[in-house]
Amino acid sequence: MTLSKDEFSFLESLLITPSPTGYEQAGQTVWVDYLKPIADEVLTDAYGSAAARLQVNPDAITVMIEAHCDEIGMVVQHIDDQGFLWIQRIGGSDPTIARARKVFIHGEKGVVTGTIGHTAIHLQDRDNNKPFAWKDLFIDIGAANREEAEAMVRVGDPITYSDDFDFLTEDMICGRALDNRIGGFVIAQAFKRLAERKDELRVNVLALNAVQEEIGGFGARMMSYRLMPDVALVTDVTHATDTPGINQKEHGRILLGGGPSVTHGSSSHPKVVKHLTDVATKHEIAIQHEASSVRTGTDTDSIYFTRQGIPSALTSLPLRYMHSPVETASLKDVSKLIDLMEAFVLSLQADQRFNALP
Numbered sequence: 001m002t003l004s005k006d007e008f009s010f011l012e013s014l015l016i017t018p019s020p021t022g023y024e025q026a027g028q029t030v031w032v033d034y035l036k037p038i039a040d041e042v043l044t045d046a047y048g049s050a051a052a053r054l055q056v057n058p059d060a061i062t063v064m065i066e067a068h069c070d071e072i073g074m075v076v077q078h079i080d081d082q083g084f085l086w087i088q089r090i091g092g093s094d095p096t097i098a099r100a101r102k103v104f105i106h107g108e109k110g111v112v113t114g115t116i117g118h119t120a121i122h123l124q125d126r127d128n129n130k131p132f133a134w135k136d137l138f139i140d141i142g143a144a145n146r147e148e149a150e151a152m153v154r155v156g157d158p159i160t161y162s163d164d165f166d167f168l169t170e171d172m173i174c175g176r177a178l179d180n181r182i183g184g185f186v187i188a189q190a191f192k193r194l195a196e197r198k199d200e201l202r203v204n205v206l207a208l209n210a211v212q213e214e215i216g217g218f219g220a221r222m223m224s225y226r227l228m229p230d231v232a233l234v235t236d237v238t239h240a241t242d243t244p245g246i247n248q249k250e251h252g253r254i255l256l257g258g259g260p261s262v263t264h265g266s267s268s269h270p271k272v273v274k275h276l277t278d279v280a281t282k283h284e285i286a287i288q289h290e291a292s293s294v295r296t297g298t299d300t301d302s303i304y305f306t307r308q309g310i311p312s313a314l315t316s317l318p319l320r321y322m323h324s325p326v327e328t329a330s331l332k333d334v335s336k337l338i339d340l341m342e343a344f345v346l347s348l349q350a351d352q353r354f355n356a357l358p
């Protein structure tokens with residue numbers, strides 16, 4: 001995928017702007033500013049979810065494309081007498097990879113750099129191989145004592161790793177917060193293309209970038225209830241299972257670069273899924289398949305049972321090393337995902353209804 005200069009700088013801003021769950025305001029501002037000139041209207045809500053709208057025909061159905069905008073992180077839980085910060089996780093951050101990492105603490109007075117303390121190999125107790133929990137981890141911000149630390153940060157300040165992103169190859173991008181800042185990029189690009197082809201559209205379009213997915217899909221729940229679209233196509237990241245040490249019998253076979261995945265089962269409406277896979281076939285977009293017996297662990301779980309039910313489908317971006325600062329994705333997959341979302345929305349009829357039973 002070749003990104004235009006404008007697209008690349010938008011992707012870059014999305015990825016480098018911190019957006020941990022509950023603290024998404026700066027990240028959402030980047031997204032809203034990009035969509036405002038394109039959309040007929042951008043709606044926001046009390047907690048910071050944002051939805052761009054293309055109004056085509058008041059009598060037609062409305063389709064919602066959706067991604068969550070929050071990333072995992074940490075938060076300052078306690079400042080001790082020596083000036084060390086004790087932390088709690090935000091979302092599913094993994095304590096086993098946290099030690100010896102540089103972090104940014106995002107306080108009211110600006111960004112403070114810190115490092116998660118790590119005992120030197122020479123001084124480690126070799127008999128103790130117990131993995132670390134978040135309660136065992138502390139951050140050193142160079143403060144001599146509590147007073148000095150409190151002048152720099154406060155309990156409740158959010159924390160992210162200092163990593164941004166790099167390209168491993170021209171196609172493979174690697175960094176922090178691809179889950180799911182890159183989803184905001186995907187729905188924005190699909191929305192932009194749909195706006196350019198508005199005269200071909202038969203349905204109204206909403207692109208929702210929702211807060212608070214990583215702690216339970218709350219932003220998507222609030223906005224779905226309010227907007228009540230007729231059909232929803234959700235995107236998030238999914239585990240690429242093509243690296244060593246992953247049991248594909250247990251977790252399925254998803255390849256990086258193999259195209260977006262489509263989920264079957266549970267929250268995924270059979271007719272929307274069928275429609276989506278037919279669109280992929282028609283447009284020769286390679287897709288991969290996943291099964292979900294209970295929860296998908298995405299915003300789809302929050303959207304589909306809103307009020308009387310919103311027929312929903314989930315199409316995901318394969319991602320290696322999820323919930324780490326080296327999350328890795330393929331731009332080819334990103335491009336195919338945008339193509340699929342665009343083609344799906346353009347395929348819908350003004351009066352299209354998805355009922356499971358005839």
Ligand SMILES: [Zn+2]
Pocket residue numbers: 068179180213236237
């Ligand atoms: Zn996610």
